[in-house]
Amino acid sequence: MLLRHTPKEVKAREGLTINPAKTCQPIGAMYAALGIHGCLPHSHGSQGCCSYHRSTLTRHYKEPVMAATSSFTEGASVFGGQANLLQSIETIFSVYDPDIIAVHSTCLSETIGDDLQQITKKASDDGKIPEGKYVIYASTPSFVGSHVTGYANMVTGIAEQFAKSTGEQKDQINIIAGWMEPSDMREIKRLSKELGVKIVLFPDTSDVLDAPQTGKHEFYPKGGTTIEELISVGDSKCSLALGCISAEPAAIALDKRCKVPFETVDMPIGLSATDRFIMSLSKAAGVDVPDEITDERGRLIDVMTDMEQYFYGKKVALFGDPDQLIPLTEFLLDLNMKPIHIVSGTPGQRFEKRMKEILQRIPEANFKNGLNADMFLLHQWMKNEPVDLLIGNTYGKYIARDENTPFIRFGFPILDRIGHSYFPNVGYAGSLRLIEKILGAFMDRQDREAPEEKFELVM
């Protein structure tokens, strides 16, 4: 009982987080930057930050993750980090030769007061940025938001600093990916192709963090949205932002800068959210939904009906990131399950508002996000009202073990299983995969724990 100290009684805590359901902004910025082709993420702070982010992403993807660091020293913290960043830019272009450096700040550089915009401008003025190369930036202090907002900030930085409006509209639609896996991004591209819609997806970590074994270590793998594509997003017909927290800010920025109108839809997880995504995309592009996609949808509904009896009334606790939890909660309700405890460490009122709407049918549901919305609280809630299923990242395994609760890994980080980078959770196919996992978790438990006379062959 690793969590034997968790008391049932929920008491107000003052300023203490136990077993967080979030991490800090910079890792999100690093992940987003990896979705640009030929980009080297750069952490403007101490060496440890960069090392931790790379290690965490490596554990999650089992892939090499390249990023550089300003390697702050005591001197930098007294005199400011400008010299470190200028030196970094020079070193990186001369040795690692990326097309783009995507700089994000840290708590240290922000507190010192380093201004990334001013320093990158100086680098440009001093001729430290070679012709045709780019340095972009995003402000991501660790004491604000979470890894999700850090991702959003970098995606916004990408949109703001690349997009150009030539005045001539292109027949393409931007899809701004909220924080999702390379497999999900691949699935979004596949669905768009099936629909016959030309899209620019950014960022796009497919073929970056799910790269094949080739006998080489590709410092810049072949995937990622290209510079050309990123410049062109300013001329697109419109943008579809997948997620109100991790993707919408970039869509707003693009609208402001290049007058590209946008619509925000939920990340297409589950039946209803995928329906909305497909409808929005087909409407925006003026295309009909092809039979192939209608059939995919039909297969999902077919399984939902086939297995309907196994979902009814099952209570679920879930934790993770808001843009995924919102459509996932909705999907669980569509399956006739009862999501009753929901926690996200990422702050923001949108989460609360959406959850209130979605959970109307379940007045007893607990949900909380932001400060103190951690896994300690989730565990306490579960002690007060036990659930049949827990859904969340790898750190849920302690609670699952202590409470003997079936557990599905979903979200970031997943440090102890594979699959998330290869098989999507989005779209009808992804929803089917979720169903398979949910049923597998229930039925494996039933097979394991049912008394012999109730041990069933046919389920």
Place this chain on the structure above:
Amino acid sequence: MELLIEKGVGIMKEEIGILEGRQNQIFEKKSGQEQQFDISCDKTSLSGSVSQRACVFCGSRVVLYPVADAIHIVHGPIGCAAYTWDIRGAVSSGPELHRLSFSTDLQEMDVIYGGEKKLYRSLIELIEQYQPNAAFIYSTCIIGLIGDDIEAVCKKVAQEKGIPVMPVHSEGFKGTKMDGYKAACSALMKLIGTGSTESISKYSINILGEFNLAGEAWIIREYYEKMGIEVVATMTGDGRIDAIRRSHGASLNVVQCSGSMTSLAKDMEKKYGIPYIRVSYFGFEDMSKSLYDVAALFPERPEIMEKAREIVREEIRTYYPEMQKFKSALTGKKAAIYVGGAFKTFSLIKALRTIGMSVVLAGSQTGNKDDYLRLKEMCDEGTVIVDDSNPVELSKFVLEKEADLLIGGVKERPIAFKLGVGFCDHNHERKIPLAGFVGMYNFAKEVYESVMSPVWQFAPRKGGLA
């Protein structure tokens, strides 16, 4: 051979892809005339490098984290606590408070107005909740800037709650991982000497620098106990506050992983007159020596040495024959080593030789000049020695030197696999004990399984050429 690093700027003759300003941190042992050896180390990484190194906080955290009956609270924004939450398999035989993650989760307002009050409240809440035997408070980067007086908070809480509350000055930017080790050792020093040394045997030791990854400290402890030696404290594997508090009663400090704990051994020598020796538990050779060296310091009890010999004999008799099948398959294969501390590379070179393998690259994140001199002495001709390397260099040398195996940590593993060479984690993520005699067997088996895996017949190897 097409190498991605051809894009890089050549500095050393024909040696493309080495970071400008890093030439002095790389050395290749060559035959013929006396070579000048002047590897530079102990320096901070060049800004803009893709360094594999971590920070001061990381150093402190890995050293103190295995103390299982204390709470470890990270004072700062959430990241530092989140990334170090139970990532190192330091096993405990009892309490497991160290596997939880506590953070003051500082927000913007705390950065402006200071985080002392939040820290104080957090500590009080936590101590009441978990009833730990002590608390360690880690300062992160930002604490060094906003000037929280964590010493004062710790003092106050210690008085109110009656348990030791130790500040750990581990602001990330204030040096390297080595400085983090030192900060951790100073925190331990504050505990040491506060417990009773009554009934501690004259034939007693502390095991320092052993973190009980995959239960390794238990193996080592058992050897010493079999020899008739009392182990007062292991620092910090399967660590307990009470044992640490009375560890000044031991007659000898036996220090492994010298990078992290030598400073503590030195401080204890100065303050309590406890001598120390440096040992390694990797490989038959070093493992045996670490038992003999300890026994030799208790000459008035010859049965200790006798017992040590008996253990060595028995263990080698058990594992040596078993290892021969690995050796015959691995003979002539080449290894590249890139690990945290240089001391570990010495043992690894010997251990690899035991199974017939040679070392073509040896490097560390934090070695010092003496370490590298010794490495140079140990290595064969043609071996490349690197300090604070990066993925480009590592890939380059692994390919150029045609290594069959890379030994490293979490960030190096996928690089090895992408290149199509075997891998052994000699860091946090080892899943089986690699220390002790059984550890050497495990190591040989793991290397064998990885290097000889049938998967390589499907995977393009060595830059796609083989």
